[in-house]
Structures are given as structure tokens and as C-alpha cells.
Amino acid sequence: xxxxxxxxxxxxxxxxxxxxxxxxxxxxxxxxxxxxxxxxxxxxxxxxxxxxxxxxxxxxxxxxxxxxxxxxxxxxxxxxxxxxxxxxxxxxxxxxxxxxxxxxxxxxxxxxxxxxxxxxxxxxxxxxxxxxxxxxxxxxxxxxx
Amino acid sequence: xxxxxxxxxxxxxxxxxxxxxxxxxxxxxxxxxxxxxxxxxxxxxxxxxxxxxxxxxxxxxxxxxxxxxxxxxxxxxxxxxxxxxxxxxxxxxxxxxxxxxxxxxxxxxxxxxxxxxxxxxxxxxxxxxxxxxxxxxxxxxxxxx
DNA sequence: TTTTATATTTGCAATGATTTCAGAAGTGAA
DNA sequence: TTCACTTCTGAAATCATTGCAAATATAAAA
Numbered sequence: 001x002x003x004x005x006x007x008x009x010x011x012x013x014x015x016x017x018x019x020x021x022x023x024x025x026x027x028x029x030x031x032x033x034x035x036x037x038x039x040x041x042x043x044x045x046x047x048x049x050x051x052x053x054x055x056x057x058x059x060x061x062x063x064x065x066x067x068x069x070x071x072x073x074x075x076x077x078x079x080x081x082x083x084x085x086x087x088x089x090x091x092x093x094x095x096x097x098x099x100x101x102x103x104x105x106x107x108x109x110x111x112x113x114x115x116x117x118x119x120x121x122x123x124x125x126x127x128x129x130x131x132x133x134x135x136x137x138x139x140x141x142x143x144x145x
Numbered sequence: 146x147x148x149x150x151x152x153x154x155x156x157x158x159x160x161x162x163x164x165x166x167x168x169x170x171x172x173x174x175x176x177x178x179x180x181x182x183x184x185x186x187x188x189x190x191x192x193x194x195x196x197x198x199x200x201x202x203x204x205x206x207x208x209x210x211x212x213x214x215x216x217x218x219x220x221x222x223x224x225x226x227x228x229x230x231x232x233x234x235x236x237x238x239x240x241x242x243x244x245x246x247x248x249x250x251x252x253x254x255x256x257x258x259x260x261x262x263x264x265x266x267x268x269x270x271x272x273x274x275x276x277x278x279x280x281x282x283x284x285x286x287x288x289x290x
Numbered sequence: 291t292t293t294t295a296t297a298t299t300t301g302c303a304a305t306g307a308t309t310t311c312a313g314a315a316g317t318g319a320a
Numbered sequence: 321t322t323c324a325c326t327t328c329t330g331a332a333a334t335c336a337t338t339g340c341a342a343a344t345a346t347a348a349a350a
Contacts, residue, residue, distance in 0.1 A: 124278040133269040
């Protein structure tokens with residue numbers, strides 16, 4: 001588990017990736033980095049609009065795309081309707097509850113790609129494991145009702 | 146590896162799932178079942194339109210959704226731009242080449258979820274493993290040029 | 291400090307895959 | 321044949337995401 005970074009350290013992360021840390025960029029990075037809710041672009045926009053005084057949804061999309069290309073955030077495609085973003089770039093799986101729509105992180109232990117065959121001669125740069133089903137909370141509620 | 150089913154057997158598969166095998170439905174099922182290209186709805190539509198004389202893109206979408214809910218086909222979310230479908234419902238991973246866009250199947254051996262923690266009390270109904278990178282063919286071409 | 295060049299942000303319009311919807315066509319039972 | 325019900329169709333609507341050109345901010349040079 002990596003230590004939680006301060007705002008100044010997040011700024012340095014951007015610089016290290018060759019990205020100039022404008023006010024908007026740092027705010028967007030910090031929000032996604034600290035969130036555990038896998039926010040959509042819209043969510044990031046709503047959360048920061050007031051705080052920043054001025055912000056465009058286009059900027060949010062552009063910036064998150066920039067970060068995804070730089071490997072600073074992960075794009076999560078588990079939702080049928082929109083793209084989500086995750087500031088945690090360490091290997092982990094995602095579980096989406098079909099009842100409540102919530103997305104949970106699942107830790108991955110050991111070699112997650114050990115079960116895969118046919119990787120010879122292929123260059124893998126990214127791996128995502130998505131699970132769906134019903135979460136603990138919804139299972140209990142369904143049982144009661 | 147499961148035996149390849151005949152058209153009559155595919156029809157029975159539909160009936161067993163409580164789906165009435167109309168001309169359109171059977172054609173769509175058979176096309177996705179026999180394809181290894183992870184076709185989009187548009188692709189299915191183009192491939193069957195002439196053969197069937199009459200077909201609506203809406204029907205293709207509705208039918209594929211019906212099959213996905215019934216567990217007869219898998220929805221593949223690996224492509225940023227559109228939904229793809231896979232008639233192979235056995236556990237396997239998908240690899241998408243970032244250069245050519247091609248999607249390949251990767252066999253999964255053993256317990257693919259063995260590396261996961263935090264599954265207690267959760268009901269998992271679906272697992273998808275997506276990989277991205279550069280495929281063998283594109284790696285060779287990049288080296289030559 | 292001003293000028294200048296460049297990078298970033300903004301808001302609106304466009305895009306396009308997917309869905310909605312209401313009517314048409316098909317199907318099977320009586 | 322009629323009736324009730326299911327399926328299909330095509331056009332219009334939806335809406336997340338992207339394109340674009342103008343506005344603004346920033347940093348370096350003069």
C-alpha cells in the first residue's frame with residue numbers, strides 16, 4: 001500500500017510526467033486521486049465547479065484523457081452508460097453491483113495474469129478485471145424484503 | 146472445448162432459454178455464435194440485412210440485449226467507441242491491440258479468480274478480463290519500418 | 291515592465307452509438 | 321376468421337463525449 005500523497009507531492013507527480021500543473025489540472029488530479037467512488041467526468045465537474053469558480057466540462061474530459069495517457073489515472077469501462085476514472089493505478093479489480101450500481105475495489109494478490117495463456121510475443125500494457133453481481137448490502141436487503 | 150453446435154441445436158438453445166426462435170433471432174444468434182471477430186451490432190446488421198431481406202438495427206440491438214440477459218452471448222466493453230458481442234460464453238480473456246484495434250481471445254487456465262480477495266458475502270455472476278497492448282503482428286511491423 | 295509566443299481553458303455545436311416509441315407485421319389458439 | 325399477444329420496424333430522440341475556434345493564462349524574451 002502506497003503512502004497518501006500531499007497536494008504538493010501530487011503537483012510534483014504532474015511535473016514528473018511533463019504536465020504543467022495548472023489550477024484546474026491539479027484540482028482534477030487531486031479530486032480523482034482522493035476519491036474512492038470512481039467518479040465520472042460529470043461528477044468531477046460538479047464537485048470542482050464551485051471551488052474553482054470557473055471550470056468547463058470539456059477541460060475535465062481533456063485533462064482526464066491526458067492523465068489516462070500518462071498513466072496517472074485509469075479509465076474504468078465497467079459501467080454501460082459512462083466512463084469512470086480511478087486515481088488508484090495499482091493493480092486491482094473492480095466489482096459492480098447490478099442492483100445499486102455501486103463500484104467496489106477488490107484487491108488482487110500475487111500474479112493476476114498467471115492464469116492466462118497465449119501471451120507469447122504480445123506486449124501487454126494494461127490489464128483490467130471487471131466483476132459484476134450483487135453486493136453484500138443489496139443481498140441483505142433483498143433477503144429482508 | 147465444447148462441440149460446435151448445428152443450427153437446429155442453436156434453435157434448441159434459444160427454446161431452452163425461453164426465447165422464441167424467430168427468423169431474425171436465430172440468424173442473429175447463429176451469426177454471433179459462429180463469428181470470432183467480436184462483432185458490433187452494426188456489423189451483425191450489415192452481415193444479415195441482405196440474407197434476411199428485412200432487418201432493423203433496432204432488432205439487432207434488442208435481440209443481442211435479450212441474449213446477453215439470458216447469458217447466451219457476452220457483451221464486450223473493451224472498445225472505447227462501441228459495444229461488441231461474443232458468442233463464446235466460456236471463461237476467456239480479451240486482448241485489444243492499441244495499434245490495429247483487433248480483438249483477440251486469450252484462454253484462461255485454472256481458477257482465474259483465485260488471485261482475488263474480498264469476495265466473501267458477494268454474489269459474482271460475471272467476470273471479464275480485458276488486456277490492452279500491441280499484438281504480435283503490429284510489433285513485427287513496427288520493427289521493420 | 292511590456293511584448294510575444296505558446297499552452298491552456300472555455301462554451302457551444304456537432305457527433306454518433308444506442309434507445310425509445312408507436313405502429314405494422316407475424317404467430318398461434320380458439 | 322377472429323382475437324390476443326409477441327416480435328419487428330423505422331424514424332426520431334437521447335445523451336455522453338468530442339471538435340473547434342475564440343478567450344485567457346503563462347512563461348520567456350526584450
